[in-house]
Amino acid sequence: MKDGHGPLVAFTSLAIAGAGLVAADAAVGAPGESTGFAAAGAVLMGAGIAVSLVHLGQKRRAGLAARGVGRSALSNEAAAAIVAALAAAAAALFGAAGRPNAAVSAVAGLASAAFLLSIGLVYRVGGQRTWRGFTVATPLTGGLAFGAVTLHASSAAGGIPAETLLVVAVDTLVFSRRWRDIVAMRVPAAVGTDVWWRRRAQALGARFFLLDALPVFLLATGAARTAAICAAAGLVVDRVAFYALAVQHTTEFEAALVEERLGRMETNP
């Protein structure tokens, strides 16, 4: 794992799981069953926000992040996280008070989806080679896939609703593009010797297997609870691999590519 990424893995795993639950519930959940998911989502997102503070070098200055709202993707993400968590908490409170409010639940779902998108946007930076293209959408699709699968964990109903299949299929499609990009990517030898990089096909494959393929199979066989656990594990693998496969596109990276090209020019003049 790269220096200092531990808290980010924890933060994004928790927050994506929480937001994914709330958003999936709003999108494909059964009406009237939202309270538990909203509460769980709020708790997960809250925990994620708390953990995200851990990685700041100046924790007491966290409030300064408000200065960048509207300009900085990171500030937007933080704001979206807070709004989504609060909305989910409100939805949960309405539910707990016995007066579920469909509008509040819908707002919580939308805010959570926006938050998931904002996470993707944070990591759309030119400095990282493997964080480009379809990667932007993976927190959203991955979160929704986890959420959709988990919605079934508490319901005893067997079979897979078409909406869930659709959500997982979209995630699979989006993720397959990221997989294809990364597996095919040329990196300098120094990067390529990194154990995560050498095993990137397996790491990304495990993510697909745990978050998309296996849960669908488990849901189909009625092991809904196991499917949810599996999807959660898939989400963590997604986050770990995301940071572990970060390839900083600096001058050293480019210079190493030049050297490799020179090596090829020398052997085939």
Place this chain on the structure above:
Amino acid sequence: MSGEHAGSAAGRGARSPGAGFTLDLHRCVGCGACVLACRIENGRTGTAPWRRVVPVNLVRRLAGPTYFLSVACHHCDKPACLAGCPSRAYEKRADGVVLHHAERCLGCRYCEMACPFGAPQYDRDRGIVSKCTLCAPRLDDGRLPACVTACPTGALQLAPPGRDTGGEALRDVPGFVDPAGCGPSLRFRAPAGARREQLFRALQEAMAR
């Protein structure tokens, strides 16, 4: 060097209006005096220096030239650090200098991720990042940056704001590209000398393919 071969597509186009460094790839011997001068000037005695030297083809493959990229912050036109900073700790001055204000830094290290040039350095002890200031205090004093003053061969120069009127300086050279559209202000002079010039051109063509 002559202006002709600098006129590849990469060599023309929009230029940064701000101040920035120009590095003569023929004159730079990669000695590291700029790195030490930077350390001394900015008190980076025990931490990572803001400037570094990236060698290209140090094993001296015959197919290509050997040259050195002395790099620090490029005081970009559209700095990724500034765009991403949640606490607006970065400022781009009118003269193009990109400054980081330590007192506003959260230590979130987002700029470190976002910058394609590895300019912001995280300092664990202080819990904040820092980066090259183009020696702004010296500039304001009418002096050149410490690295430029120290460069023993005159390879590293400061080009003032409003430069780049000629067609001579290169924006991209093999080993230095702008992968994120930040518009770095660093410019290059291509190698001179019959052999290195030829090898360099061949490498430029190979990398463009």
Place this chain on the structure above:
Amino acid sequence: MLVSLDERDRIVAIEGDPENPATGGRVCLKGLAYAQRQSDPARLLAPLRRRRDGRGFEPVGWDEALEEIARRLVRLRDESGPLAALYYEGSGSHGALGGLAEAFWRQFGGCTRTHGDLCWPAGLEATRLTYGANLHNHPRLTVESRLVVVWGHNPAETNVHQWRLILDAQSRGARLVVIDPRRTDSTDAADLHVQPKPGTDAALALGIARIVVDEGLEDAAMLRAHAHGFAQYRARLADYPVQRVAEITGVGASTVRELALEYGRVKPALLIAGFGLQRHHHAGQAMRAVALLPALTGNVGVPGGGWQYANLASHCLRPLPLPPEPPARRSVPVSRLAASLETLDAPPIRAAWIERANPGSQNPAAPRLRRALEALDLVVVVDQFMTPTAELAHFVLPAKTLFEEEDLVTAYWHPYLQWRARIVEPPGTVRPETEIWRALSQRLGLDTSWFPGDREAFLRGLLPEPSEARLDELKKRPMDLSGLGDVAFADRRFPTPSGKIEFASDQAAERWGVDRIPGYVALGEGSESPLRSRFPLQLLSCKTRERIHSQFGSLAWVRGVERPHALDIHPDDAGPRGVQDGARVAVWNERGRIELRARLTPGIRPGVVHVLEGRCHEGDPDVNALVAEGVTDMNHGATFYECLVEVAPV
């Protein structure tokens, strides 16, 4: 150098002095590194004494240390005579005051000393024999050259100020030719890179001369008026037809021809020779052959032309006032220190005092030398840092740095004499060497008045015109006090025996027993040596930008910018030996064996391998374990670059 201090008198910044005309106000990496070196935690600040159990050192007070050293020196002198003590000095942190150790040793009754030099003496003598003096044009005239030939030299790494001027000449249209078996930062900038086999430079020079003469490109008028022995030299050229030269040097005949025609035609042409081509047994003759080329082509006494090897114009100080020399004298060649310590008799060496030097790493046969030093009764090392030599000492005395004592410093490239100010007081209990000698003299009851009380007055007395005004001027800026002007030999007066440029030198024959006319002689350990059947590769151990030999290598800043350390080997040599890039290899010959990583580089000439010298820190290879204690044909130099080895994976 301009040095800034903080409120506690610590050095915080170093910048170039714009008043220094040689550097143009720029400082090299090493100069800047002083900002760290000066206060590095590893710097020695108090005397150390070897512990009685032999393991490591313990701090000791100056009084106690000097008392014991004095007692042991006197006992040794009483028992074995003064020549049982060896005084060895190097050129680290050099200045005029360094010579004052002699005031102690002469009063002590003498000592065994070394003569010659590890670095450059064969080339100095070759130049002196040829032109009568080691002078060359002012460096700034380099830019007026139309053709710069750099021979056996890598100024991009080892004289970056000279390199700037060469590049300036190049950007003004001069062509640059670099002759070096390796591909270096200097050869990379060249318009033409010639890669001869190491040790064949004499043949290349004579081959060039032959073509120049055959083509009628020599400066006949100049030669008629100012050459001595040209006819004999010209006759000798018959032995160097281009085909033979190509065979000997491994440089293609067409390249030799191209180089010769260019050098013969383009005016003015500057020939800059490095110390690198005079580190073998026939170095003096080779350097004479190369040094004659500017004379042949009329490039002597011309701005933008000339022969540039060493410039001793700044060596104009008056001799140090010293006590009379005692009758007991003995001296050994510096490059044969290990053998001398092993074999000297009547008396054998029992003690060594080593100052400004690290022979335990830097001299030929370094491991043998270390063993020999270890066997002595008393070893005193004065240094700023622990070194492989200091590790062997009984006493290690802390040395001042260049910022901590006034001195006068001479140069060997530019003509400037420099005043070195005392900027800070020595830290800890450090005292300047002159004070160490004074204190030791006092303990032995010797006359201490030889050591300056008022250093400034003392140094002023060494100036060619010792006046207050002159010293004040010198304090402001480096000065050329030689009165020789910018163009060496502009008056065409050559202080040789014949008063002319000596193509034939009787003095060379008389003093050194070599041929009057320079010629190529194959090296005992060279490209034509029978020993190549066992040790087929020629090892070079060259210098690098970030160190002065073994100095500076311990500094974190320097480590941060230095290049990886490896054995450079051509893929054609590596392949058959099964040597992979980055793999650990052994390099050995009959004298020793080292291990390090291999770096496959197509830039080096096949048949040649290279290791940077001067690396004696933390697992660095001890390259001088491989090097023989040879002595050059002239002037007692060392033969570092005449060294055959074999390489194999470990």
